[in-house]
Amino acid sequence: MYSPTVLDHFKNPRNVGEIAEADGVGEVGNPVCGDMINVYLKVKDDVIEDIKFKTFGCGAAIAVSSMLTELAKGKTLDEAMKITNKDVAEALEGLPKNKLHCSNLGADALHAAIKNYRDRQAQKAVPGEAEKVPHIPEKVDACYCPYCDMENKGQAEFCVSCGADLPHEH
Amino acid sequence: MYSPTVLDHFKNPRNVGEIAEADGVGEVGNPVCGDMINVYLKVKDDVIEDIKFKTFGCGAAIAVSSMLTELAKGKTLDEAMKITNKDVAEALEGLPKNKLHCSNLGADALHAAIKNYRDRQAQKAVPGEAEKVPHIPEKVDACYCPYCDMENKGQAEFCVSCGADLPHEH
Amino acid sequence: MDAVYFDNYAATPLHPRVKEAMHRIVDEVFGNPSSDHRFGQAAAEALDTARKQTANLINAEPEEIVFTSGGTESVNHAIKGVAFSQREKGRHIITTNIEHKSVLNCLRTLRLLDYHITSLDVDEYGLVDPAAVEKAITDQTVLITIQLANNEIGTLQPIADIAKIARHKKVVFHTDAVAAAGIIPIDVKALDVDLLSLAANQFNGPNGVGALYVKRGTPIWPLLEGGVQENRKRAGTENVVGIVGLGVAAEMAWLESHERLEKFRTLRRKLIDGLNARIPHLKFNGHPTQVLPHLVSVSVEFIEGEGLMLLLDEEGICVATRSACASGSLRASHVLIGTGMDFALAQGTLLITLGRDNTEAEVDRLLEVMPRVVQTLRDMSPIYQKNVAA
Amino acid sequence: MDAVYFDNYAATPLHPRVKEAMHRIVDEVFGNPSSDHRFGQAAAEALDTARKQTANLINAEPEEIVFTSGGTESVNHAIKGVAFSQREKGRHIITTNIEHKSVLNCLRTLRLLDYHITSLDVDEYGLVDPAAVEKAITDQTVLITIQLANNEIGTLQPIADIAKIARHKKVVFHTDAVAAAGIIPIDVKALDVDLLSLAANQFNGPNGVGALYVKRGTPIWPLLEGGVQENRKRAGTENVVGIVGLGVAAEMAWLESHERLEKFRTLRRKLIDGLNARIPHLKFNGHPTQVLPHLVSVSVEFIEGEGLMLLLDEEGICVATRSACASGSLRASHVLIGTGMDFALAQGTLLITLGRDNTEAEVDRLLEVMPRVVQTLRDMSPIYQKNVAA
Numbered sequence A, B: 001m002y003s004p005t006v007l008d009h010f011k012n013p014r015n016v017g018e019i020a021e022a023d024g025v026g027e028v029g030n031p032v033c034g035d036m037i038n039v040y041l042k043v044k045d046d047v048i049e050d051i052k053f054k055t056f057g058c059g060a061a062i063a064v065s066s067m068l069t070e071l072a073k074g075k076t077l078d079e080a081m082k083i084t085n086k087d088v089a090e091a092l093e094g095l096p097k098n099k100l101h102c103s104n105l106g107a108d109a110l111h112a113a114i115k116n117y118r119d120r121q122a123q124k125a126v127p128g129e130a131e132k133v134p135h136i137p138e139k140v141d142a143c144y145c146p147y148c149d150m151e152n153k154g155q156a157e158f159c160v161s162c163g164a165d166l167p168h169e170h
Numbered sequence C, D: 001m002d003a004v005y006f007d008n009y010a011a012t013p014l015h016p017r018v019k020e021a022m023h024r025i026v027d028e029v030f031g032n033p034s035s036d037h038r039f040g041q042a043a044a045e046a047l048d049t050a051r052k053q054t055a056n057l058i059n060a061e062p063e064e065i066v067f068t069s070g071g072t073e074s075v076n077h078a079i080k081g082v083a084f085s086q087r088e089k090g091r092h093i094i095t096t097n098i099e100h101k102s103v104l105n106c107l108r109t110l111r112l113l114d115y116h117i118t119s120l121d122v123d124e125y126g127l128v129d130p131a132a133v134e135k136a137i138t139d140q141t142v143l144i145t146i147q148l149a150n151n152e153i154g155t156l157q158p159i160a161d162i163a164k165i166a167r168h169k170k171v172v173f174h175t176d177a178v179a180a181a182g183i184i185p186i187d188v189k190a191l192d193v194d195l196l197s198l199a200a201n202q203f204n205g206p207n208g209v210g211a212l213y214v215k216r217g218t219p220i221w222p223l224l225e226g227g228v229q230e231n232r233k234r235a236g237t238e239n240v241v242g243i244v245g246l247g248v249a250a251e252m253a254w255l256e257s258h259e260r261l262e263k264f265r266t267l268r269r270k271l272i273d274g275l276n277a278r279i280p281h282l283k284f285n286g287h288p289t290q291v292l293p294h295l296v297s298v299s300v301e302f303i304e305g306e307g308l309m310l311l312l313d314e315e316g317i318c319v320a321t322r323s324a325c326a327s328g329s330l331r332a333s334h335v336l337i338g339t340g341m342d343f344a345l346a347q348g349t350l351l352i353t354l355g356r357d358n359t360e361a362e363v364d365r366l367l368e369v370m371p372r373v374v375q376t377l378r379d380m381s382p383i384y385q386k387n388v389a390a
């Protein structure tokens, strides 16, 4: 079900761990499935010198975290802010349809860490405290069933056309 | 699906044919499935001396006709009048559930032939004309579904409890 | 002498390659395709292959194939799935008088649940008129279900024409292609249908396995609800052994299509001409040209079909009958009656269906035996002499 | 080293006798059981045998067994069949919060069709209170559906007590015994249930084959409508290969019942004690004594189950997980949440199910490997150190 690249990054995750005196920390959590990705940054001259992660989540979430850190390492902060969830999923050579949302947490955590770093620089944030972002998916998913493409009203629990569960809370 | 006795009587039917100058003829037909059994009698001293049949119907109907003529041959008319459909089915060592109604035509045709003979004796019937009986099954079958034993209203086309076709027209 | 099998409509002998594939799965693959470990993934891969093979047979996309437990489930899923999904839009369904029982009985049930059914007449060949379909459509119509080929007389309906009307009127269209798929070429994109039912046992695959083609975007509820199998359209752990058999059968039907059709046409011609030459008072049913190539439906006057079938079986020849007596339902075939046939004649109808394994010699054998057994039964029939004398 | 299979709940390796029987049918029997000729009758006889074997497993009469395409179809048939059949009498159905998805989703659909559902709470072990069932019954209640054993935590419900209440109140009672049948002894006469669902792949039979026990006289519509197969309760040409597999699997489950139970109890004890001794912060789920003998549900704190399952697979050990991430549905297990477990802990739940082929050495292997992979994932988890330190 997972691509070889996903499996590789899951089984041999790169950059696992915490950075003791991190310059920026982002924590993104999904309140529905409980998954959580923490990203720790060491920044020098606006370049990500070191990056580490800790993740509570499925194989895809771990692989996404690992790939994300690989993509971000060595990049300038501005470049890193441009890394999207799609970039990560593509670098992993695809994720199963029902795991695409897992990749959403990855880039969000990176961006949160960068924001946290910048906030600290601007003294808007206290060093040692992480930027915490609850990850709530956009509502747009709810309206069109991803399985049969039919429209559904508001917060429908399942698709009225095909009966599929609608994962919009995730 | 058929017992060996049914198969034997179907494949080697006894007493097939007509009796040219029959003393009594019974014709029973089922208006729904189109099946027809004709029974021809030669009677001497109130005893069935010879009996023949012609049948348009399924394997069970042919076997029933054959067994019926075997059971009736040599019996007095009174004895033969007592032969029931159940006797025939039992002599055949059983019929499949959905074929039980086929045996109903058998004894009816025999009884019709005897009645025809007696009517002719009493000059209530013209020699050469058969006693014709349309075979309509009793209504009682309609009320209880034979498959799930639940009650159904009047002429229900199928059982409202189990959805089975109700064979009450047969 | 080996028995001769001419009942390929009821079930077909498994293709040697189908047997091989099923044996392999029985021996090697027991996992649940939903399991993410190696045992599950082996089963999932087997399903993937079968899905591609099945899709290819009818020119569908693999994601549009939903595996089912056979033609009946496919039909029930299509009809009830659309009816329930669309119930707020409307409750009118259009069909014909000569559909398979699985269609009829679904609609009968829906009638009890406040749906309204229009069942269209067919002509003496069993053809439905697309104009009549168009006329029957109302703004309440949510589904049209019309078979591609009739399973008793072989007549092929003008499905592409009907599909065009349905598409134009935005009504979902299901075609029951169980009797046709794997026999004649089918292209769901060219036909432009929304739903199409098929079953493996019609083309040298196993019994009790089928598929429903569901065009992407078709509003349909699952019939079997539960897990997220089959792209969420059909729950339940999959019958992997059977589905693999369906897949290989589909592939072989595709690969051998030309030679099979060639054989069917030759044997069928020989059969019809031969029977006609040898037995008086026969009627051949179905459309003269728009008809399945492997099926001969013949009504034998003055006798009843079950007896004929049993006597042929006795001689080692297996055919099917459409007589009410044998069907377990004890009513005459609604298809034959639907084409205007009278009851007694319908009772004497045999269905002879050819398969890829049949030979000319087997047809010769039938032609030799059948006149004899027909005569035996006619001699027993109270209506034969009367009518033939007249 | 061979892979170790501890996911016998998802599917079980086929019993050698089951393989044998399925191979024979693939090679020799292709006929349609409804055909009256020799090919059909061979198939019909194979079904007859399987029906007796399956009936015997649960002490039913053969005529009370309806073959289906698996647990999901059995459950859908039971629930929708009774609901539709009884819709004039009433539209209230009682169930519990921890039923299988096949039950839940049927009821969800029925809700849309104007049925009213009462779903009962369970305690921390997953047990439902028969008194709560009795209290929930109204004069509109037409069906109670409660599982015999839970498939995620193994808890056995007091089915006989609930059946007695249902019988007394004249409400039809269905029990989903998919997780239990073929594992523990079941006697439908002693339980006095009206309907019971089972599936072959739980006891060394093939995937996608099951049965519904229908007590004679139970009002139920067919789910698959069409022909007159299965005593008119389930239309469609039968999956003969699969059904024969179910039959033999049922017979073997019956014959080997004692030795299997013995083995399950020993290995399960060893597994629980061993894990407890080796890994801190575990929670074992389900009732301590009223529980399936072959199932261990264990929640591993601070980590998520899918990763654990994949790493174990990497080491050649196959287990299942109840984490939302892996289920394809992306919600936490409603069963674990139903017993009051918190979300994060539910995410780390493994399901280890034993089968007749497992050995002590295999359990030892799991006990050796699991502590290591758990630690790897805990080291990766942002919540591990925080919590363990605290």
Ligand SMILES: Cc1ncc(COP(=O)(O)O)c(C=O)c1O
Pocket: C226, C235, C236, C237, D069, D070, D071, D072, D073, D075, D100, D102, D147, D149, D150, D151, D176, D177, D178, D179, D199, D201, D208, D210
């Ligand atoms: C309790 C229960 N009911 C129903 C089912 C559905 O069975 P199947 O997947 O065979 O359709 C399962 C399957 O896992 C189950 O555990």
Ligand SMILES: Cc1ncc(COP(=O)(O)O)c(C=O)c1O
Pocket: C069, C070, C071, C072, C073, C075, C100, C102, C147, C149, C150, C151, C176, C177, C178, C179, C199, C208, C210, D226, D235, D236, D237
């Ligand atoms: C036209 C048609 N539809 C549906 C079916 C039902 O298929 P199955 O018996 O495989 O369930 C048949 C079967 O014979 C058929 O001929």
Ligand code: FES
Pocket: B033, B035, B057, B058, B059, B060, B061, B099, B102, C324, C325, C326, C330
């Ligand atoms: S005589 Fe009518 S079914 Fe046999």
Ligand code: FES
Pocket: A033, A035, A057, A058, A059, A060, A061, A099, A102, D324, D325, D326, D330
């Ligand atoms: S992180 Fe939630 S499903 Fe993968």
